[in-house]
Amino acid sequence: MQTSPPLTAQQLAAFSSFAQTLADQVRPLSRQWFRHPLSVDTKADESPVTQADREVEAALRAAIASQYPDHGIFGEEFGEVLVEAGKSLTNTVSRAPMTRPVAVLLGMWIGW
Structure with a gap:
């Protein structure tokens, strides 16, 4: 496996600043789902995923590809779509591992 130089x-500093920009960009997208009904789908690996998860990852991918077209992207919901040999760096997009506990608790709380 080839690794990038340090x-x-x-x-x-540039990547950290961009990460903050990404968070600012997707925050409104995430918030639109807050306190709204979400259907929870089950992926092939039996982990849950919501439309919110997919929309946020799609927005992150688009922003990363626009800012850093020479970077690869590996995402939890859409896979290795842009990971290619020779890419300078690969960005990993993954939601916090809380969908299942939150879905279970919400389901118990609102009676799903």
């Missing part, structure tokens, strides 16, 4: 302090 990042410089300047690169780390």
Whole structure:
């Protein structure tokens, strides 16, 4: 497996700033689902996924591809669509592992 050279302090600062920008961009998208009914689908690996998960990942992928077209992207919901040999870096997009506990608790609380 080929690894990338260590990042410089300047690169780390730029990526950190971009990560904050990404969070700011998808926050409204995430919030629109807050306190709204969500259907929870079960993926092939039996983990849950919601439309909110898919929409946020799609938005993150689009923003990353626009800002860093030479980077690969590996995402939980849409796989390795943009991971290619020779890409300088690969960005990993994954939601916090809370969908299942939240879905179970919400289901118990609202009587699903």
